[in-house]
Structures are given as structure tokens and as C-alpha cells.
Amino acid sequence: MTLRQKTLLMAGLAVSIFSLTLVFFANAILLDSFSLVERKEAEDNVSRAVNAVNAEIDSLGAFLADWTVWDDSYQFAAAPDSEFVRKNLTVATFGTQRIDLMVILDSSNRLIYGTVYDSMAKAFLPISGEMMNLFQPASPLLRQAASGGAVRGLVLAPESPLLLAARPILDSEEQQPMRGVMIV
Numbered sequence: 001m002t003l004r005q006k007t008l009l010m011a012g013l014a015v016s017i018f019s020l021t022l023v024f025f026a027n028a029i030l031l032d033s034f035s036l037v038e039r040k041e042a043e044d045n046v047s048r049a050v051n052a053v054n055a056e057i058d059s060l061g062a063f064l065a066d067w068t069v070w071d072d073s074y075q076f077a078a079a080p081d082s083e084f085v086r087k088n089l090t091v092a093t094f095g096t097q098r099i100d101l102m103v104i105l106d107s108s109n110r111l112i113y114g115t116v117y118d119s120m121a122k123a124f125l126p127i128s129g130e131m132m133n134l135f136q137p138a139s140p141l142l143r144q145a146a147s148g149g150a151v152r153g154l155v156l157a158p159e160s161p162l163l164l165a166a167r168p169i170l171d172s173e174e175q176q177p178m179r180g181v182m183i184v
Helices: 003-067 071-078 082-088 091-097 129-135 140-146
Strands: 101-106 111-118 123-125 151-156 161-168 180-183
Touching: 003 151, 003 161, 071 082, 071 101, 071 111, 091 111, 091 123, 101 129, 111 129, 129 140, 140 151, 140 161, 140 180
Parallel strands: none
Antiparallel strands: 101 111, 101 180, 111 123, 151 161, 161 180
């Protein structure tokens, strides 16, 4: 082998080693950077999803804050009548408030009113027996609401996860005893 061949071989080997080292380090640096970007983007997406869910839960809570300290609701909980249902629990109410479920229980946790709203069919459906199990007196949801506290959150129902809010039904002045619980 001549000196020229040896020199070319050594130069080629040096360039190959340098290139492989450069590719290895560039790959490690870029993959690390992309991994950080992907992780940050995933965290941002999860944060946006959590904020959207919290906004929906807050919306349900705001609806209940209005309806559960309303004298008409307070009267309905004491003496249920079809006129209250006809005037207030309409397709428009459920549609504009984006409510899919409403349950009104009296102070003994007996069902006064309960329905599921199908927004596609714009129709009311009965609540399934499995769903009603969520509203049993021993339920943490009812215990908290019955003790005077508002409850809001995500519940794993038999059919699907639900965003729920529950509050005690009080008079407008919040002076009289609780007459039940409303859940949406």
C-alpha cells in the first residue's frame, strides 16, 4: 500500500468517525429537544382539556346556584306539581343550559322529578335504574349536598362518565330548612 492510499484511508476513516460522532450527537440533541417539545405540548393539551371540563362543571354549578335558591323550586320540592314542570323544565331549558340529566329529590331523598334529555331527539327519557343507583341516600354525592354543601365533579356512571353538580334546595333568602336536593 502506498503512502497516498494510506493517507486517503486514514482521512476517509477520520471523516467517517467524525460524521458518525456528529450524527450521534445531533440525533441525541434533536431527539431530546423534540421530546421536550412533545411533552410540553401534551401537558398544554391536558391543561386545556381540564380547563374545558372545569368550565362545564362551573356552568352546571352556576345553573344550580340560581335554581336551588328559587322560591318556585323550594315550593316544588314541598308540593310537586305538573305546572312547575310544564313551565320550567322544558326542552328549551335543557337545550340552552346543555343539561342532559336532572334529578330533584325531596328532603327524604325520594325522587320528585327525574329525567334524561336526549339533545339529538329533543326528547325526555326516563332515568335508568342503574343511573338511579347514583342517587341513593348513602351516596357521597347526596350526603355532601344534603349537609348544605354544593357538589360538583366527574362521576363514572354505568352508561358513561357524567359531569354532575348537586345542591340543596333552599328558599330565596336561604332562611328556611332545606327541602331537597337538585342534581344536574
